[in-house]
Amino acid sequence: MFNYLRNSKKILGMNARNLDFIRPFNLSRAKRLADDKLLSKKVLAKNNLPVPKLIAKIKDLDQLEKFDWSKLPDSFALKPNRGFGGEGILVVYSHKKGRADAWVKADRSIITVEDLKSHIRNIIDGAYSLSGTPDIAFFEERLQLLKLFKPYAFKGIPDIRVIVFNKVPVMAMLRLPTKESGGKANLQQGALGVGIDLATGTTTTAVVNKSKIIEYVPDTRLLLSGIKIPYWKDILRLAVRAQEISGLGFLGADIAIDRERGPVFFELNARPGLSIQIANLSGLKERLEKVVSLKIKSIERGVRVGMDLFGGEIEEELEYISGKKLIGTAEKVKLIGKDGKEVEIDAKIDTGAYSTSIDTDIAKELGFADVISFFNSLDIPAEFNREEAKQVEDSLRKKYLGQHPDLADITVVYSSNGISVRPKISIKIILDNIEMATQVNIVERQELKKSALIGRRNLGKFLIDVAK
Amino acid sequence: MQYLPGQHLYVSSIIYFFIRAGVPFDTVILLLILPIIATLIAFLRQVAGIKAFGIYTPLIITFAFLATNGLKYGVAIFAAVILSGMLMRFVLKPFRLLYLPRVAIMLTIVAIFILGVLTIGGDLRRTGLAAVSIFPILIMITLVEKFVTVQIEKGDRVAIILAIETLIISIIGYFIAGSVSFVQFIALHPWVVLLTLPINVILGKWTGLRISEYFRFREVIKKM
Structure with a gap:
């Protein structure tokens, strides 16, 4: 019982997240940047960070009427600029054979220009934005699924959420789309969250539906632990760099891995969710408190500190000394x-x-x-x-x-x-x-x-x- | 302290002063209870972790319950509103309508549905149901918009959970504000209402885990 109470002090709850971390460290200007996907894309790209290429944007009904549909490529993602929780995102994989005005979605259903128009009208009308304010729709390049993730992900691109605080990556998880989540990598919609050991980039434990701990990909015998994430150190570096640029002191960076381009930013999050603690079976509050008073001068140093403090350090050290795995x-x-x-x-x-x-x-x-x-x-x-x-x-x-x-x-x-x-x-x-x-x-x-x-x-x- | 013959109870001098000035007793009491219910809702959110639809909706539903004659009728209308909201979501999905027209259609259906419920209630000699005044009914119909917004933003499951939480909070509020001894207490000690201010300052600075979070993170806490 005593142990239980002591451990519960290590957990970051909603109240503490809002009051102790978001309020003082994420100023409203930085939050606006994170909530505006197009703007954060622009800012990240300007600083030479990889983002999915923007194909076109549609700001109002007038632009929608005049839009040249023939300039859309074979595959793309259509997103609401201020969407949240993955709502309103539509991904197509190829043109329908022999038709320039129709595309095929992941579930093989056909989507026509008329369907796209109706979806964009909804986006512009604010159906997917917070509190229903008018929004912008944009098309961007579709990322290619990494071969490694193919058996684990259901019809979508997994991404890696890295929480960065005070230039130190403090916790990370791999988010795998499932049938239930409809190919989206959002835990709220039923995606899997898999904890990652910060030192090695290897997955550890997994969670589904916000609090259920699981071992295998649902309906399969595929073990969720032990997946080694490629480009691990690069991903951590990118996340820390994004924090520097965005000014979000408490950042949840979502990074996907493209088959050809490697790590690419999906979005920045000013109010990262708390389920990452369940996926990692570890408390975020304890980790944040360890990092808060450090003076980190460089990105490299921040990444190093994160890996040392929050990874399986002994194992890595042994491997380092003996040269053996x-x-x-x-x-x-x-x-x-x-x-x-x-x-x-x-x-x-x-x-x-x-x-x-x-x-x-x-x-x-x-x-x-x-x-x-x-x-x-x-x-x-x-x-x-x-x-x-x-x-x-x-x-x-x-x-x-x-x-x-x-x-x-x-x-x-x-x-x-x-x-x-x-x-x-x-x-x-x-x-x-x-x-x-x-x-x-x-x-x-x-x-x-x-x-x-x-x-x-x-x-x-x-x-x-x-x-x- | 003054005796109020109309209400058969004693009230503090300040309340007596309000009543002498022409403010109805019920209005005075409702206005004084409002901050207490609001504080209760804030407490349930920050400490217990019961979210509901924000603070306004459970508050106004509490008062709607107080204004209907009998809790069961209020709950029946509440359930009718949520049920038709859920059904309409499935019916309207294939049409892919824009937001406001969609809510308008929902309101139409809910209004007709409620009218049906009231008529059936009247037919079954449940005159209490049919006699519910129109304002609490209107208040509860506005619940539809809140419900639909959450449905779109967070999905059906969350919307239903929040609706149930709203119902629970409103019922708790109803029993507190509806109890005679509580009304008597407020009537005698209206200054108690000012206590809600420091309580809310404390709640506003509270950074501990919510009770619901102890449950949500139980596996982590156990296995850490």
């Missing part, structure tokens, strides 16, 4: 087989085994079905003891190696189930971003939890933390 006893690995066939699986990291083995089914998926049936057709001795093993292995090698192009080796393995003879194949393994070309043996692992086991032979570049 720290991994746990279960890790995601990517296997690359014949003709670039890729499979991503959860593997057991086992220092008790020498070589790496993978399940028969996985090997088949990687394009080795042929060599497996070849191996099964061979005459393999079943009963022999440890002394005879070496001899058996040698004779098998002599007899069969070179008879099938994919059969890299034949090996005798001693495991808890006794002695077995297994075929070996050559594949590539990617573990924690390190690629290794290696030989692995194939075995039935269906009854085991993990369909692959990484042995000592492939673990030279890593340290293993059993608690991870």
Whole structure:
């Protein structure tokens, strides 16, 4: 109970956010900048920060009537200038085949110029702006989804929310659009919020519907933790730089990653939401208080302080000292087989085994079905003891190696189930971003939890933390 | 302290002075209760975390409840307004209308719907419902605009939650302002109303977690 009360003091609530952070640090001029998407885009671009390219804007009904629809590209996003919570945003992916006046949306529905006009009329009329004030509609380039995020995001672009205070990035989360959120990356509408370790840019815990903690992408077995965000340090630098420029002392920067351009600003937020604390299972108030009295002179320094104070520092330090990467006893690995066939699986990291083995089914998926049936057709001795093993292995090698192009080796393995003879194949393994070309043996692992086991032979570049 | 024969209660001299000047007793009391209800709403927002539709709507609905004869009729009309607001959202969605015409259509439907409810009430000899005076009904119909705005800005779920919170606050307000002993207390000690000022200054500086936030962040607090 006492602990509960002490921990609750670390949480930033609505009252404290408004009174202690937004009121004193976000002056109304800066807030106006953040609430005006076109203006913040202009200011950021002027300072050489990447923003989505503006295609056109429509200020009133007169401009709407005169608008030249043929100048719109194949894909674009239509947004209200003062929209909030992702409302009123419309994204099209391509022209409808053979029609210059119709486009296709993410859900494959068709949208015509007439539909666009009606939507823009609503925007101008203020249907999506705070308190219904008249608004401006604008078209901007559509960002391209990063390959890495493809399996995680439902029909939309995920973005990264970074809270920056006093030039220090204090907390971050990845926001993944879902079916429920209709492809929008707003937590209010049902997007997933995934906490990020500030030091490494790796995702940690996830939250949906503002307070429910989840482990997997809904309706899938895709783990939400352990996603390594590319351009991580750049993203933090950009966020801090945006704070300098905008004058928002307490800023929520939304940064997306474009497939070609890399990190790009989506928008600046003067009143960042509080759910980021649930996604990170950590209190924002405690972090803000740590940073408030620091004197940060440069962006680089601010980023460094944020990474050191609010990241998994020990882990990073160990990796730095040993030059080796720290991994746990279960890790995601990517296997690359014949003709670039890729499979991503959860593997057991086992220092008790020498070589790496993978399940028969996985090997088949990687394009080795042929060599497996070849191996099964061979005459393999079943009963022999440890002394005879070496001899058996040698004779098998002599007899069969070179008879099938994919059969890299034949090996005798001693495991808890006794002695077995297994075929070996050559594949590539990617573990924690390190690629290794290696030989692995194939075995039935269906009854085991993990369909692959990484042995000592492939673990030279890593340290293993059993608690991870 | 003076005895007021019309109300069968004692009132403080200052209230007696107002009444002698020609202000009706009910008006005096309602004006004095208003800041207390407003403070209650501010308290519920800042400390408990019950949001409702701002401060004005629950306040005015409280008074609408006080003006209808019996809480159940007030709640029935409130529910009717919200229900038709929700239904109309689905009906009007495909037409993609502009904001004001859309609200106007909603108001039309709500008005007809309420008329229907009153008629059915009269038919079933629930004369109390039919006899509700027009002003509280009009006040509650204005709820539609508030409801629609939130629906557009924050979605159906939030709009319904806020409507329910508004209803809860208004019912609490109704029981406080409607209780005879409370009215008697205010009539005897009208200066108590001035206490709302320092209370609101404290509320305005309050930076602690709201009770609802203890619930919202329970997992974080537990796992930190």
